Amino acid sequence: MTETQHDVRSLLAPLTAGALKSATRVWMAPLTRSRSRQPGDIPWELNAEYYAQRADPARGAAVIVSEATQISQQGKGYAFTPGVYSPEQVEGWKLVTNAVHEQGGLIVAQLWHVGRISHTALQPNGGKPVAPSAIRANSHTYVDDSMGRKPVSEPRALELDEIPGVIDQYRHAAQAAKDAGFDGIEIHGANGYLLQQFLRRSTNKRTDAYGGSLENRARLGIEVTRATLDVWGADRVGYRISPLGEGMDDPDDHPSETYGYVSTELGKLGLGFLHVVEQFGDAARTPETEPVLATIRQAFRESGGGAYIANGGYDGPTAAARIADDKADAVAFGKAFISNPDLADRFRRGADLAEWDRGTFYGGGAEGYTTYPALS
Numbered sequence: 001m002t003e004t005q006h007d008v009r010s011l012l013a014p015l016t017a018g019a020l021k022s023a024t025r026v027w028m029a030p031l032t033r034s035r036s037r038q039p040g041d042i043p044w045e046l047n048a049e050y051y052a053q054r055a056d057p058a059r060g061a062a063v064i065v066s067e068a069t070q071i072s073q074q075g076k077g078y079a080f081t082p083g084v085y086s087p088e089q090v091e092g093w094k095l096v097t098n099a100v101h102e103q104g105g106l107i108v109a110q111l112w113h114v115g116r117i118s119h120t121a122l123q124p125n126g127g128k129p130v131a132p133s134a135i136r137a138n139s140h141t142y143v144d145d146s147m148g149r150k151p152v153s154e155p156r157a158l159e160l161d162e163i164p165g166v167i168d169q170y171r172h173a174a175q176a177a178k179d180a181g182f183d184g185i186e187i188h189g190a191n192g193y194l195l196q197q198f199l200r201r202s203t204n205k206r207t208d209a210y211g212g213s214l215e216n217r218a219r220l221g222i223e224v225t226r227a228t229l230d231v232w233g234a235d236r237v238g239y240r241i242s243p244l245g246e247g248m249d250d251p252d253d254h255p256s257e258t259y260g261y262v263s264t265e266l267g268k269l270g271l272g273f274l275h276v277v278e279q280f281g282d283a284a285r286t287p288e289t290e291p292v293l294a295t296i297r298q299a300f301r302e303s304g305g306g307a308y309i310a311n312g313g314y315d316g317p318t319a320a321a322r323i324a325d326d327k328a329d330a331v332a333f334g335k336a337f338i339s340n341p342d343l344a345d346r347f348r349r350g351a352d353l354a355e356w357d358r359g360t361f362y363g364g365g366a367e368g369y370t371t372y373p374a375l376s
């Protein structure tokens with residue numbers, strides 16, 4: 001055994017994450033690729049081929065988290081992203097889930113409501129995007145074929161009596177994901193989208209039961225999660241957070257307190273996994289971030305939660321070391337899975353990783369999507 005192979009053994013060991021029997025600790029992070037069929041935001045054969053290439057749990061991902069998938073038209077923020085609410089989308093996703101299952105793989109759907117990160121051109125009847133408060137984000141989106149960047153629109157604050165309807169959108173999408181043959185769901189509570197907009201003080205200025213105190217700001221995320229438990233067993237539900245900032249909003253002012261609380265509440269619901277974006281972009285890890293992550297990990301585990309899935313800037317050896325140190329149960333890889341469909345196999349063999357091409361991340365066809373080869 002070479003040193004590299006020895007180094008990654010912990011990463012290639014099996015794991016039970018809630019009800020998900022994960023063949024290794026190598027998960028695929030959610031990756032928006034903006035290639036759904038139009039009109040209707042419908043997954044199709046090209047998407048099925050892409051996921052199937054990465055789905056063999058021995059060579060690729062033990063568990064795939066799907067690209068973020070809007071739960072309604074209101075929840076849409078970018079052109080060409082898929083939805084999981086219409087019958088046509090459910091049929092389209094069946095192509096994907098069947099293709100993954102044929103490889104012996106597992107796939108969970110990432111449920112997404114973008115909140116204020118949207119544009120009137122994408123919203124029902126050209127209306128304003130919705131948010132906890134009417135505060136425009138300093139962010140861009142793309143709304144059509146040109147893929148040109150446009151500033152996001154000014155949002156409007158959700159009325160208190162609209163919130164049950166938003167929760168229903170999640171419940172409906174959770175059922176649609178089940179009908180489409182997914183193995184579970186991940187609620188997207190990260191990266192500056194709706195649930196994080198509620199949680200973060202800088203984007204939530206409400207004075208009702210969904211604003212103000214930490215308990216109030218966390219309420220929507222917890223209620224949404226509870227609603228999906230009408231459809232799925234908690235052991236097939238995960239939740240994604242980005243406690244250390246992601247460039248979309250001001251960083252949380254008290255991340256240990258905020259995310260310690262959220263992780264405890266999610267753990268009490270018995271969720272199968274918590275997926276933590278530990279590092280965003282190319283920002284370096286600092287010693288100050290470690291206690292925050294330790295608090296979250298401990299809060300989730302001790303309150304009854306399942307697996308802790310780490311993400312952000314890992315390679316094979318650093319991921320394996322993190323698992324060996326008991327600081328993660330599995331690691332999700334994002335960009336590395338774009339250009340290495342056989343990522344686990346490369347880790348096992350100590351092979352070089354192929355570089356990803358940022359120019360083909362979003363939109364377009366097969367090029368830069370299904371054209372990255374596996375090693376022979």
Ligand SMILES: Cc1cc2nc3c(=O)[nH]c(=O)nc-3n(C[C@H](O)[C@H](O)[C@H](O)COP(=O)(O)O)c2cc1C
Nearest residue numbers: 029030031032067068277312313314333334335361
């Ligand atoms: C092209 C691209 C698309 C992404 N789409 C999503 C997404 O749909 N949902 C999400 O939660 N994170 C998304 N992310 C963030 C990744 O899941 C991941 O957190 C990030 O790439 C850091 O992990 P890495 O260093 O392994 O790439 C995306 C990142 C990239 C590069």
